[in-house]
Amino acid sequence: MNSMRKFLLSRPGKLLVYREITNVDMACKARLMSSSSRRGSAVTTQSQFLEAKVPQLMSNSNERGNQHSPWIPDSTVQEVCDHYQGLADEGKSNFMSAVASGMGVRHDKILTEASQLQSQVGREDAAILQAEKRLRLSLVPGYSTLFSHISRLQGGVKFLVDLRADLLDHLLSQQSLQNEAELKALNDTLKDLLIGWFAAGMLNLERVMWSSSCDMLEKISQYEAVHPVRNWTDIKHRVGPYRRCFVFTHSSMPNEPLVILHTALTRDISASIQSIVRKQNDIAVGVKSGEENPEEAQAAIFYSITSTQKGLQGVELGNHLIKSVVKELQSEFPSMHLFSSLSPIPGFRDWLISQINKQVKDEHNTSLFTSQELDSFKSALNITSPQALSTLKKVIVTNEWVKSESLVKSLQSPLMRLCARYLYVEKRRKMALNPVANFHLRNGATMWRLNWLGDTSPRGLAASCGMMVNYRYYLENTSSLSQRYIETQNIKASKQILDLVGNGSSNADMGTVNSKL
The missing domain is CATH 3.40.630.150 (Malonyl-CoA decarboxylase, catalytic domain)
Known part of the structure; x- marks a missing residue:
């Protein structure tokens, strides 16, 4: 630090810049601290409301864990719901943060009950069962009990569905890892309850x-x-x-x-x-x-x-x-x-453009289009420039290609091949990258047919260059195919899909293609 100070003192101009940067940095930190302080105060206000209305559900309550579902008057539960619905978006976010942090499990209580259970080992079954019950109750967060009470109100389930929608939005804006972890736990609990209620x-x-x-x-x-x-x-x-x-x-x-x-x-x-x-x-x-x-x-x-x-x-x-x-x-x-x-293919055009951008940066990369295909594009575009890919990207983004019969013809084979690759080969967490494909494959469907110009509306062109796909349900096989996909991520596909993928395997590193089915 002293050497830096000597360096800056020897150069007055740099010292002035350093001071300005330092002042800006301190001002930013002050604003962040002020914003954090205001938010903390707002969350505290919501916590105080909850402590006043449902003290038995708060983490700091001595009553927590002594009974599975403490009695709370319906009028009080309704008041909590009305209070939340009357809040603006920021107030709702603060309320959810207060619920997540103030109604979670008591970790000290869990450790105590776990120790008590361990001490009962070797004793009679009744004592062990009681200790297990106390441990089980200590693992139930207070907000789970609150949600159960809300679900019994007229319109309560709808309230909770809307609350989770707000919660999912709130999670996207989190900057505090601690608050995010608490909100995720809140979301997991509410999701599990909804899964049961909407079986x-x-x-x-x-x-x-x-x-x-x-x-x-x-x-x-x-x-x-x-x-x-x-x-x-x-x-x-x-x-x-x-x-x-x-x-x-x-x-x-x-x-x-x-x-x-x-x-x-x-x-x-x-x-x-x-x-x-x-x-x-x-x-x-x-x-x-x-x-x-x-x-x-x-x-x-x-x-x-x-x-x-x-x-x-x-x-x-x-x-x-x-x-x-x-x-x-x-x-x-x-x-x-x-x-x-007859399904859309959202995301294909965005994926295609990202792949074109990669090939534009590396003109020797032929993992996307072959030299013959590039020559065909140049002919259809009536250009001789080596910037054929950049021009092609422009006409794809603007949907101009669909107005040209020659472009439609020259693009059909490569785009069908690349779309098959996108659907069949590209993965996210080992599952199909495309969300619609993943949905139908999880249901036990077969990736059956890719359809050229299946949706020529502006929406269809923007999503998938106009292509659509059939996922066929062979009723006698759906259960086994669903299980196979979920367990092994193996995609059942028709000969058309596999042929399209295979046609591009010599031009791109697409991994091992399954044997034709």
């Missing part, structure tokens, strides 16, 4: 039709996240002849669709979403309005599945809904034997 046997399967309530139809329209509904005529078409819309509801959240599945009834497995949502189904032509020919409904195409409640993230609903709908359709149409999704 498959507690959900109600409902078919939504044009005769359903306006409220339900409006929610179906508003929640649609995959293929947006344009107007009332559009929603009428999606719940009309040769279409099925099913939802899961819960008795604690009446008239609230938790997950929505749109299904098209067709002759065979659809390759294009335009044929489903943009025009009347061809098998409906010549049929009186409202009537269906069961013999024409050989395939069920699941073209949109939407979870509507962020607070139920991680709670398995979609898998159960698909299985329930399959049983319902088999009962209605005994001859139906084809079950498949």
Whole structure:
């Protein structure tokens, strides 16, 4: 430090800069400390409210652990809920931090009870069972008891679902590791409770039709996240002849669709979403309005599945809904034997652009496109510049390529190959990188067919350069395939997918490709 001081004193200009930087640094630290202090004070205010209303649930209470579920008047629990709902976003964040830190487990109590259990070894079973019970109760955080009380209120379960949605948002903004750990523990506890409350046997399967309530139809329209509904005529078409819309509801959240599945009834497995949502189904032509020919409904195409409640993230609903709908359709149409999704491929174009950027930096890298493919792009783009990849990236990002017949033709083979690689080879934690692929594969589906220009809407082009994929459900194999994927991460794929992946294996390091199935 002394040598640095001598150096700065010998150079007045640098000393001035050093002082300015030091002053700015101290000012930043002061603001951070002030902000932290204000936040700490706000959290303390929420803690004081909780201590006043539910003192028996606080970590510092001597009553904690003495009984499994202390009695709390419903009016008090409702007051806690009303208090939270009346807070602004920052106040809600402070409330959740106060709950996480003030209603967690008492670690000293756990250690004491664990020691007591150890001391009972060798004694009679009754003493050991009592010691185990006390240890088990000490492991239950106070907020778990609070959530159980809230769930019994009218609208309480919906309150907790919304609370978890807020909690997930709050977790993303954490800077304190201690606070983040406490909030994660709070989230894990609430998620486990919701998994139990929203088990498959507690959900109600409902078919939504044009005769359903306006409220339900409006929610179906508003929640649609995959293929947006344009107007009332559009929603009428999606719940009309040769279409099925099913939802899961819960008795604690009446008239609230938790997950929505749109299904098209067709002759065979659809390759294009335009044929489903943009025009009347061809098998409906010549049929009186409202009537269906069961013999024409050989395939069920699941073209949109939407979870509507962020607070139920991680709670398995979609898998159960698909299985329930399959049983319902088999009962209605005994001859139906084809079950498949027609799925978007979110993230492919972003992945593709990132890969192009890598190849732009290394022109000798041919892991993405071969020299022959690059020559084909140059011809289609009518350029001779070596910057073909940069130009190609631009036309892909702007969707200009789809307007050029020559570009569409030259891009089909390489983009199909790369999309198959993205779906089949690219992984995250050993599972399929693409979230939609991971969902269907976990359900036991087969990656069956990649469809060129399956969705040419601006949304489809932006997500996957217009490609869609079918995940086919072979009912006799779904359980075994689901287990195999979860345990070994092995993806069951059709010959088309494997051929596409194999065609690029000589150009890219894509790992070992499974034997053709």
